[in-house]
Structure formats: C-alpha cells, structure tokens
Amino acid sequence: MRVADLLPRRDDYDLRPRALRADLAAGVTVGVVALPLALAFGASAGVGPAAGLVTAVVAGVVAAVAGGSHVQVSGPTGAMAVILAPIVATHGTAAVALVSVLAGLIVLVAGVARLGRLAGLLPWPVVEGFTLGIACIIALQQVPAALGVPAAAGHDTVGTAVRAAVAAVSDAGPRTAWTLGVVAAVVVLVAVLPRLHPGIPASLVAVVVVTVVTELAGAPVPRIGALPGSLPLPVVPDLDPATVRALAGPALAVAALAAVESLLSARVAASMTRTGYRADRELVGQGLASVASGLFGGMPATGAIARTAVNVRAGARTRLSAVVHALVVLGVLCLAAGPVGRIPLAALAGVLLVTSTRMIPARTVRTVLGAGRAAAVTFAVTAVLTVAVDLVVAIEIGIAVAAFFALRRLARDAVVHREALPGPATGGDEHIALFRLQGALFFGAADRILTAVLEGAAGAQVVVLRLSGLGILDATGARALGEIVDTLEARGLTVIVKGVRAEHRDVLSGVGALAGLRHPSHLHSDLDAALAHARTHVRRPVPGGPPAG
Incomplete structure (x- = not known):
C-alpha cells in the first residue's frame, strides 16, 4: 500500500447538490x-x-x-x-x-x-x-x-x-x-x-x-x-x-x-x-x-x-x-x-x-x-x-x-488412514502400508498421528506416507513426521513419502523431517511411482527358506 492511501483525497467528497443535501x-x-x-x-x-x-x-x-x-x-x-x-x-x-x-x-x-x-x-x-x-x-x-x-x-x-x-x-x-x-x-x-x-x-x-x-x-x-x-x-x-x-x-x-x-x-x-x-x-x-x-x-x-x-x-x-x-x-x-x-x-x-x-x-x-x-x-x-x-x-x-476450541477442532479433524493399495494387487503388496494423512498436523495432533502410524505399520516392510491431504503443518507436526520416518527406518522399514506440498517444504527442511529417508528417490510426487518404487523394496521369501522380514 502506498503512503498516499493513508491520506485524505479529493474523491472523499461528493460536492454535487443532491449529495450535499x-x-x-x-x-x-x-x-x-x-x-x-x-x-x-x-x-x-x-x-x-x-x-x-x-x-x-x-x-x-x-x-x-x-x-x-x-x-x-x-x-x-x-x-x-x-x-x-x-x-x-x-x-x-x-x-x-x-x-x-x-x-x-x-x-x-x-x-x-x-x-x-x-x-x-x-x-x-x-x-x-x-x-x-x-x-x-x-x-x-x-x-x-x-x-x-x-x-x-x-x-x-x-x-x-x-x-x-x-x-x-x-x-x-x-x-x-x-x-x-x-x-x-x-x-x-x-x-x-x-x-x-x-x-x-x-x-x-x-x-x-x-x-x-x-x-x-x-x-x-x-x-x-x-x-x-x-x-x-x-x-x-x-x-x-x-x-x-x-x-x-x-x-x-x-x-x-x-x-x-x-x-x-x-x-x-x-x-x-x-x-x-x-x-x-x-x-x-x-x-x-x-x-x-x-x-x-x-x-x-x-x-x-x-x-x-x-x-x-x-x-x-x-x-x-x-x-x-x-x-x-x-x-x-x-x-x-x-x-x-x-x-x-x-x-x-x-x-x-x-x-x-x-x-x-x-x-x-x-x-x-x-x-x-x-x-x-x-x-x-x-x-x-x-x-x-x-x-x-x-x-x-x-x-x-x-x-x-479452534485448536481442539483442528486436532480432531487431523486423521490418518491406512488405505488399500490402488489398482490390481501384486505379490508382496501385503507388506506395504499406505497411510494417508489429512487435516492439520500440528502440536495439538502430532502425538496422536505419530502413535497411529507407528502402530498401524506393524507387520509391514515398506511404509508409504501420502502428505498431499495435509492442509496445515507446523514445526511440531513436521518434527513428529521426522520421528515417524526415523523410528520406522530404525525398525528396518523403508519409508517413502509422496505428495509434499510446496508450502510445507520450508518447515520440513527446517526441522530436517525427511533427512532420515534412505535415499532422495524415496520422495515422490506421483502415487503410482511411489508404489512402484515401494514394491522394489519388498523382500520376498526364498523358496524353502525362512519367511522374509
């Protein structure tokens, strides 16, 4: 806004007789x-x-x-x-x-x-x-x-x-x-x-x-x-x-x-x-x-x-x-x-x-x-x-x-769902956990989302996190996302992240939330590409040998 916009102007007044009256x-x-x-x-x-x-x-x-x-x-x-x-x-x-x-x-x-x-x-x-x-x-x-x-x-x-x-x-x-x-x-x-x-x-x-x-x-x-x-x-x-x-x-x-x-x-x-x-x-x-x-x-x-x-x-x-x-x-x-x-x-x-x-x-x-x-x-x-x-x-x-009350409502609206993999099933898909995060991932919901993902990933070899549905992400939420990545990777699971929104990149980068990913190729913008990459990390059992994982 210009300084002139803060000052009186000639068109503030209408001096026509009808307006004056x-x-x-x-x-x-x-x-x-x-x-x-x-x-x-x-x-x-x-x-x-x-x-x-x-x-x-x-x-x-x-x-x-x-x-x-x-x-x-x-x-x-x-x-x-x-x-x-x-x-x-x-x-x-x-x-x-x-x-x-x-x-x-x-x-x-x-x-x-x-x-x-x-x-x-x-x-x-x-x-x-x-x-x-x-x-x-x-x-x-x-x-x-x-x-x-x-x-x-x-x-x-x-x-x-x-x-x-x-x-x-x-x-x-x-x-x-x-x-x-x-x-x-x-x-x-x-x-x-x-x-x-x-x-x-x-x-x-x-x-x-x-x-x-x-x-x-x-x-x-x-x-x-x-x-x-x-x-x-x-x-x-x-x-x-x-x-x-x-x-x-x-x-x-x-x-x-x-x-x-x-x-x-x-x-x-x-x-x-x-x-x-x-x-x-x-x-x-x-x-x-x-x-x-x-x-x-x-x-x-x-x-x-x-x-x-x-x-x-x-x-x-x-x-x-x-x-x-x-x-x-x-x-x-x-x-x-x-x-x-x-x-x-x-x-x-x-x-x-x-x-x-x-x-x-x-x-x-x-x-x-x-x-x-x-x-x-x-x-x-x-x-x-x-x-x-x-x-x-x-x-x-x-x-x-x-x-x-507003934050409590936002926290309630923040949800995470484990979804079925889209398209025809292939061997090993049962070892891939696809999570969709929606709503607001902020300090009021971070702990709940963290717990839900870690518990829901039990038995999986690869976890795919869909982030495109996140409307709000603060530093606490980004830190919680980093904990999810670090904890899953420490358990031997491969984490793939899909759909990071442009407005969230700075906060994710600032707290190092995605630094725990094994390789830059584990960050995708397309779901099909993310799932295709996830399938390459599924460890299939050797015939007659012990089960994978």
Whole structure:
C-alpha cells in the first residue's frame, strides 16, 4: 500500500447538490442524536460532560477527514467510558488527556505499520461477549445517578451499584423519588417516541422534556453544571517521564480498544452501504483524532457503531455528514451551554440505560448461544470477565478460549488412514502400508498421528506416507513426521513419502523431517511411482527358506 492511501483525497467528497443535501441532513440528524450521548459518556467516564462534547467535536472532525470510512461517525463511546473510569479513579481526570494522546500515537503507528487487518482476526463470540459485558457495565454505572447517590469512580461497578442501592433504600427521600422519576420518564419517552414517528430524535426530546419539567418544578436533582461556552485552547499534556511510564499500560489498553472498536464499526458501516473501507487509514484517522482530542482536553475517541448506523440510515453519502455532526454539537456548545448545564444527570443515566439495552439485541445473544458449545462458552466467559475483571483481560482470555476450541477442532479433524493399495494387487503388496494423512498436523495432533502410524505399520516392510491431504503443518507436526520416518527406518522399514506440498517444504527442511529417508528417490510426487518404487523394496521369501522380514 502506498503512503498516499493513508491520506485524505479529493474523491472523499461528493460536492454535487443532491449529495450535499443528503450529507447535511444526515449530519444534523446524527448531531442531534450524538449530543446527549456525548454528555452522558463524558459523565460516565468520570471526566465530565464537557469533555464528552469536546471529544465529539474535535475527534469527530479529525476522524471524519482522516479516517478510512466514508460514513463512520466517531466520538466518545460506552466502551471507552468504561475503560477510562478506573484510569480516572487511579490517576485523576488530568491523566485522561495524556492517555488520549499516547493511545492516539499508538493507534497512528499501528495504521502506518499496516496492522488494520489484524482486527479481522477477533472471533465473533469474543466481540459479542465483550459488547454484552460493556452493556452490563454501562447499565450498572447508571445506578447511582438513577438513585441520586454519589458514586466513586472505579471499575468495581457491581459493588458500586449495590452500595448505591443500599444507600438509596436507607435514605430514601424526595431526591431519590425525583431521580427515579426522571430516569423512568426518559426510558419511556425513548421507547415510545420512535413508534409515533421514526424521525423523532427520541433521546434529545426526552432529555429536553424532563429538563423543562424539573426546572419548572424546582426538583432537587443533581445537574450537569456549568459548561464552557466554546472549545478550550489546545494544551500539550505534561510529558513527565515518570507519568508517561505509569500511564503507558493504560494507554496501550485504550489504544487496543480504540483500534478494535473503530474497525468493527467501519466494517459494519461498509456492510450497510455495500462499500469498502481502508482499515489502515481508519487507524491513522482514529489515532490523529485521539491525539487532537487529548490536546483539547477531551477523551480518546473511537468509531461509534450506533451513531454510524444512524448516519447511514439518514442517507449520508460522504464523510461530510460526520463533519456536520461535529459542527452541530459545537453549535450547541457555543450557543446553549447554559441550558445544557441544567440537564439532570439522571436524564443522562436514563439515556445510557436505554443505550445499554440496545447494544446487543436478544436475537444476537440467542444466535451466539445456539452456534455450538465453543461459541457459547467463549461468549459467556468474555462477557463475565468484562464485567467482573477487566476489559483487556476479558478480550485476551476470550481469544485464548476461542483459540483452544479452534485448536481442539483442528486436532480432531487431523486423521490418518491406512488405505488399500490402488489398482490390481501384486505379490508382496501385503507388506506395504499406505497411510494417508489429512487435516492439520500440528502440536495439538502430532502425538496422536505419530502413535497411529507407528502402530498401524506393524507387520509391514515398506511404509508409504501420502502428505498431499495435509492442509496445515507446523514445526511440531513436521518434527513428529521426522520421528515417524526415523523410528520406522530404525525398525528396518523403508519409508517413502509422496505428495509434499510446496508450502510445507520450508518447515520440513527446517526441522530436517525427511533427512532420515534412505535415499532422495524415496520422495515422490506421483502415487503410482511411489508404489512402484515401494514394491522394489519388498523382500520376498526364498523358496524353502525362512519367511522374509
């Protein structure tokens, strides 16, 4: 791939009037949808609603211009809010800007290094289990705000939710009643309004309605508070070496999440629009977006699947719609910071509760659980670990579980058969053992294949190994094949190998697997030639003498 493929191009945009109108309309629609989500995710991450708005604006523009998807919408997301919460609890809100810059640089380097294709290696059950776990964490994080109880930042979302519930029950009062009422009203409105008309921005309308009602009633509910009336000036975070070392691990985890989530979202967008996307350029764009967001005091950004889907359904044609979405959020920040600051935090909690229930449909859960035991176990393990332990650990162990099942399946598919010799039988054929190896000869199946061949060769004088059916051969499998050759030859049997595939020659040569063959002529590409050569090595008994062998 050329360097130019990672850079913005003129044909990223369609400036014809019809396309412009479509992009403008889609951008306004997504901006309206993104506003409450940006506020909510900033609050949920512990960095404040203002940081969510800054991220939606700055990262939204940079990722749209520099990214590899024509219709991707980027900004703060639930998964990123979840992974940032423990970072804020440990290092404080000031660390988020530096983490954003560091993570952005890591993602940028990954894009330049052409690592975009690696996201496609994530198993589907791991992705869905991770998504379900994130949805559960987002829902649990909203319990304190829904009950009007302060909550400390951190990853112990289950414990925090339980403590908030106990505190609310023991100290129930008008504040708890109001916050619960605000959450219930938002949930009902978000669920009902789209049924009246699909074009209604349900989340925004619900937030506006409950804000007006609580203002008129003078309700004692916590609110967002003061917001800046414009974007802050960019500031380079403190690059103290000790701080950078302390945040290197969290930054790497954030970068991994940003890369994976953004590429998954871009892939979803490509499937919805029947168009492609450039994975490496998407990483470059998302890396630049997180760096820019951190410089302006925002949080790391990723591609947002829900907002991207809204963008596509609203008729977006090019990345201009994502730029417009960011400008809409900026307009609200500059022109309506005061009214936005009066939004109850419980209203944002209601929005996120609905968002969490929509992150993974019940149909998807049923599909994964019905896809076999391997998929179900991988899905469940990833989801549970995401909630109970850590997002990065959950993905790592989820991949390990999926790999275990995949390797076990490969090992089971690796088989060796002793076959009858083709064609008319000749004298001495009963002393020739023809084995056909199929599937994958790798470390998970090597011992079993070795044992099967050695036991099956009992009573033979010549062994012919057919290798053309081997699809996978690793170093352990090649070594096992070498042991078969060496052991049989040591027992006095002649070994002939037929059908070594071109892609396996290097590994076989590297471990010296065929060095034990008596002569180079014992390596054949044609079965008939191999069998003809095998028959020349059969020792026939001398009349009246002892049996051969």
